[in-house]
Amino acid sequence: MLTFETSVFEREYITLADGREAIVRGGRHLFDRLPSAFEGVNQIAVIGWGPQGSAQAQNLRDSLAGKLKVVVGLRAGSGSREAARAAGFTEENGTLGEMFEVIAASDLVLLLISDAAQVELHEQIFAALRPGATLGLSHGFLLGFLDQQGARFPENIDVIAVCPKGMGASVRALYLQGAQTNGAGINASFAIEQDVSGRATERALGWSIGLGAPYTFQTTLRSEYLSDLTGERAILLGGVHGIVESLYRRFREQGLDETEAYRHSVDCVTGPISRTVSKEGLLGLYRRFDGEERTAFRRAYAAAYPVGLELVHEIYDEVASGNEIRSVILAGERLKRFGMGTIDGSPMWKAGEVARGTRDDEKLVLDPGTAGIFCGVMMAQIDTFFEKGHPYSEIANESVIEATDSLNPYMHARGVAFMVDNCSTTARLGSRKWAPRFDYLLTQVAYPALEDPRADLDLGLLTAFEEHPVHEVLRVCAQMRPSVDIFVE
Missing domain, CATH: 3.40.50.720 (NAD(P)-binding Rossmann-like Domain)
Known part of the structure; x- marks a missing residue:
């Protein structure tokens, strides 16, 4: 200790x-x-x-x-x-x-x-x-x-x-x-x-x-950079970006119009999901659902968690090996010639400009499938950090609190570029590099499993989720949470 x-x-x-x-x-x-x-x-x-x-x-x-x-x-x-x-x-x-x-x-x-x-x-x-x-x-x-x-x-x-x-x-x-x-x-x-x-x-x-x-809270400088570099490439920035991009397309394919697809993907993650997790924890979010909605959450979680776990482990290995640090240094040299590209040019972010203009935060939908996907990837990062021996405060802050209380409110206010590009150059580079990987694997692996009635989804993962020690960690951390939510102009 x-x-x-x-x-x-x-x-x-x-x-x-x-x-x-x-x-x-x-x-x-x-x-x-x-x-x-x-x-x-x-x-x-x-x-x-x-x-x-x-x-x-x-x-x-x-x-x-x-x-x-x-x-x-x-x-x-x-x-x-x-x-x-x-x-x-x-x-x-x-x-x-x-x-x-x-x-x-x-x-x-x-x-x-x-x-x-x-x-x-x-x-x-x-x-x-x-x-x-x-x-x-x-x-x-x-x-x-x-x-x-x-x-x-x-x-x-x-x-x-x-x-x-x-x-x-x-x-x-x-x-x-x-x-x-x-x-x-x-x-x-x-x-x-x-x-x-x-x-x-x-x-x-x-x-x-x-x-x-x-x-x-106390950590070591080495533990900090391992968790921080991994976290911003995973659920804090790159992961959440890949999640909402993939979900938006999925909802469009299911027949929702542009605004409703944005509501069920981005607005759902940055609005009711983030607000609930911030104050009630991941278990509090899970308990918002029952009946068919609980089943939808469980199936989505079981589909997303394995994808997230594999990918967060890959990111962590790239950081720990020094590859990601070298990548940032090399990218810094390329930026002198090529500059930083935009990340909000896809149809979803154009739809978001319209959706935010007519949004009523009190009436935003809490989609159980979206919640399951988001929580599955978030828990994958949490479990990676547990496995690697990071202290509980670091795990809770780098995986949950920073996402819900600091970063997601910026995406909620003005979109992904406003969130990512208010961060460091290292974070911006990492988000751009890894968001497409989350998008790709969710689209190629998780969603087909959700849609295939013969797919062998491991619903036993939900037992581990319900009994996970992170819920008690988040409960204690929530008691030290400031009484105000961040105000984003």
């Missing part, structure tokens, strides 16, 4: 299924403790102004309220400079500067540029860090790359991670909502890779609480 010590915040233990985990609950009442958590830090650098960089810089600045300087560092000629200035970070007030100059002048450096840029510039970044500084990451991608190269972080620095379980837009949006509802925010994991100063844990917890995390 992972555990940690803190003298600044209150550590508590929660029981998740058959295990105990140490966590720290957040809240604005703790902001006054942040200077103590950051003892020995005179300046915090936020390097980059992407989805996470912009959100984290603003949240930390607002939480610290002038008690500690937060400075944004950007590469010379960065196109993000004007956006940072518009948010109040300027050269005139000393809160905006050139990337390497800011790194050299800071005690805590939060490296939030793209993963590909981290790989390209890591040697220069390491050279610019002052001895005894703390390097902060929000993703373990760089560790995965260093492992491949047989390289290490500099030995004279702390290396910590705070990884919000949601896109940057959610990190900022829920933080702002927290001004009215204390505790509203995005959960985060933290990891300590190197602790030279003896202050690494306090700084990581202070960083997480300063971002507005309702609760912070």
Whole structure:
């Protein structure tokens, strides 16, 4: 069991299924403790102004309220400079500067540029860090790359991670909502890779609480990147995209018009399914159905789960082997020539523009077959992570909470591109690469099995589902859920 010590915040233990985990609950009442958590830090650098960089810089600045300087560092000629200035970070007030100059002048450096840029510039970044500084990451991608190269972080620095379980837009949006509802925010994991100063844990917890995390749980940097890279390629982004694309076509083939097919696929997943799972868990969703609807859920689940399990295992293997990290780096080079393609040009997303214009959220259909397919793939990811030994909090957040509370609301509001393309470049690439695989296998394997009365669907999978320990994990996590839902403009 992972555990940690803190003298600044209150550590508590929660029981998740058959295990105990140490966590720290957040809240604005703790902001006054942040200077103590950051003892020995005179300046915090936020390097980059992407989805996470912009959100984290603003949240930390607002939480610290002038008690500690937060400075944004950007590469010379960065196109993000004007956006940072518009948010109040300027050269005139000393809160905006050139990337390497800011790194050299800071005690805590939060490296939030793209993963590909981290790989390209890591040697220069390491050279610019002052001895005894703390390097902060929000993703373990760089560790995965260093492992491949047989390289290490500099030995004279702390290396910590705070990884919000949601896109940057959610990190900022829920933080702002927290001004009215204390505790509203995005959960985060933290990891300590190197602790030279003896202050690494306090700084990581202070960083997480300063971002507005309702609760912070512990993991390792390696476990984080394995689960995060896999999750965003599976149920969080790529998987859900492939699911709804395949379902939409299936409903059209069954005779539904464009709007109704969208209602039964996308709107169903991002609306009533996500809302129910967020507050009542997967078992709560299952219990919404009885009679023929329960049978439809069970058959759909039994058809989708094996497909999802095989594919999530493949993704995990690609991440663990380093293949997916290499793929992202190679794609980063291709992007310089080809750019990022669109993902919302299919007929479904055109139909969605019309459907969203006439949508009544209170009357959206809860389709049992759609629910079974979605839950089957989600549980396949959960079981993959259980098998690989990830901690319960990480499994619940990377497989369920992030999907329902942070990501799916964006697809509900404006479609898949609004969800995926508010995420990191690594996530965007992974979603584009793997969504077609989910679409293909569901269409080629799961749906034919559903339609074939002679198909031997393993309904015994539902017994394992009903008895699964993740339901108790989600029940405990739901008790720490903020009382507000994210508001997406």
